[in-house]
Amino acid sequence: MPLTVLDTRPEVHEDPLDLMDEIDELKREKDAVILAHYYVDGEIQDIADFTGDSLKLARDAAATTSATIVFAGVHFMAESAKILNPAKTVLLPDLEAGCSLAESCPPDKLAAFQEELRTAGRDFVTVAYINTSAAVKSLCDWIVTSGNAREIIERLPQDKEILFVPDQHLGRYLEEVTGRKMILWPGACMVHEIFSVQDLLRAKRNNPGSVVIAHPECPRSILEHSEFIGGTEKMRKYVASLGEPTTFLVATEAAMIHPLKKAAPQHEYIPVPGIMTSSGETCACNRCPHMARNTLQKVRDCLKHGRPEIRWQPFFDKARDVLRRSLLE
Ligand code: SF4
Incomplete structure (x- = not known):
C-alpha cells in the first residue's frame, strides 16, 4: 500500500446531519457516487449510493458512469474499483484502511512459493480471494469472493491442483463444499x-x-x-x-x-462476541479496525480535496484481465 503521512490530529466532532448535507452537495458538484461496504458504519451506508459485499461493489464500480467513485471500504476494494473502471477518479477516505487478510499474503512471498511449486513439477492454478492486493491478483489465475467462490472452483479442470490464497478458513470451507482438495495459504482475517x-x-x-x-x-x-x-x-x-x-x-x-x-x-x-479479555470483559474484536477508519468527515474531506486517490500502477493491467474474467464475465 502506498505510504502516506499520518495525520495524528484528533478529528473535531461535527454534526453528522451537517456532514451528510455537505456530502450530498459535494457529490452533485463533483459528479460522484459513494460505494460503501457492509462493514463500514451504518451512517456511511445510509448516505451511500450503493452498498454491498466485495462482489456487488466491484460490479457497481465497473458499471458507474459518474466521474468519481468514493470507496468507503478498504484499500484492496478501491484498487479493484480503479482496475475495473480506469477512467474514473477513485478516492479512498483513508489510505491507511488496509486488511489483515490481504497483508497475510505479500506478492513476493506468493511469487516465491509459486516458483517452488513449479520447480517441484506441480501443475496448478492459483485462485485468490478478492481480499488481496492488486499485486497479488496480478499473479493469480482466478479471483473469487465468498459469493462466487464455489461456482468458480467447481468449474476448474480436475487435472489441475488449486493453490488457494490467502484465507485458510474460507479455503477449508470450500474444500468441504466442493470436494476439491487445495493447497491452502496460511492467512486469516483478524476479525x-x-x-x-x-x-x-x-x-x-x-x-x-x-x-x-x-x-x-x-x-x-x-x-x-x-x-x-x-x-x-x-x-x-x-x-x-x-x-x-x-x-x-x-x-x-x-x-x-x-x-x-x-x-x-x-x-x-x-x-457474536469475541474473546474475553483478562479483565473479564468481551473485547470489541468483531469490529474491523480498518473499516472503522472510514468516517463521515473523511468521506466529506476526500470529496472536497479529491484525495487520497488510487492511481494506476503498472501491475494493474494483468490484475484487470483476471478480475474482469472472474467477476464480470
Ligand atoms: S474484516 Fe477482515 S477481511 Fe474484512 S477488511 Fe477487515 S481485516 Fe480484512
Whole structure:
C-alpha cells in the first residue's frame, strides 16, 4: 500500500446531519457516487449510493458512469474499483484502511512459493480471494469472493491442483463444499478468526431458539455450530427470506447488523462476541479496525480535496484481465 503521512490530529466532532448535507452537495458538484461496504458504519451506508459485499461493489464500480467513485471500504476494494473502471477518479477516505487478510499474503512471498511449486513439477492454478492486493491478483489465475467462490472452483479442470490464497478458513470451507482438495495459504482475517466458541455456545444457551449465521472466513470451530454459512450478501438475502421473527446470532463484522436490520427489521440480531479479555470483559474484536477508519468527515474531506486517490500502477493491467474474467464475465 502506498505510504502516506499520518495525520495524528484528533478529528473535531461535527454534526453528522451537517456532514451528510455537505456530502450530498459535494457529490452533485463533483459528479460522484459513494460505494460503501457492509462493514463500514451504518451512517456511511445510509448516505451511500450503493452498498454491498466485495462482489456487488466491484460490479457497481465497473458499471458507474459518474466521474468519481468514493470507496468507503478498504484499500484492496478501491484498487479493484480503479482496475475495473480506469477512467474514473477513485478516492479512498483513508489510505491507511488496509486488511489483515490481504497483508497475510505479500506478492513476493506468493511469487516465491509459486516458483517452488513449479520447480517441484506441480501443475496448478492459483485462485485468490478478492481480499488481496492488486499485486497479488496480478499473479493469480482466478479471483473469487465468498459469493462466487464455489461456482468458480467447481468449474476448474480436475487435472489441475488449486493453490488457494490467502484465507485458510474460507479455503477449508470450500474444500468441504466442493470436494476439491487445495493447497491452502496460511492467512486469516483478524476479525473472523477471533470469534470464541465458548461465547457462541453461551449466547446460544442464553437465547433459546436462536439461529447462528456465520461468514465462511470464520474458523471451522465456529462454522460447525452455525445453521447458515454465507458471505454478507447471502446473509442479507437469507434473513430477508424468513418472515417469522427470529433471533440471529451473527458471526461476522459487527457493522453487518445495520444492513441486516434494514433488510429484515422483524428479526433480532445479536453480534457474536469475541474473546474475553483478562479483565473479564468481551473485547470489541468483531469490529474491523480498518473499516472503522472510514468516517463521515473523511468521506466529506476526500470529496472536497479529491484525495487520497488510487492511481494506476503498472501491475494493474494483468490484475484487470483476471478480475474482469472472474467477476464480470
Ligand atoms: S474484516 Fe477482515 S477481511 Fe474484512 S477488511 Fe477487515 S481485516 Fe480484512
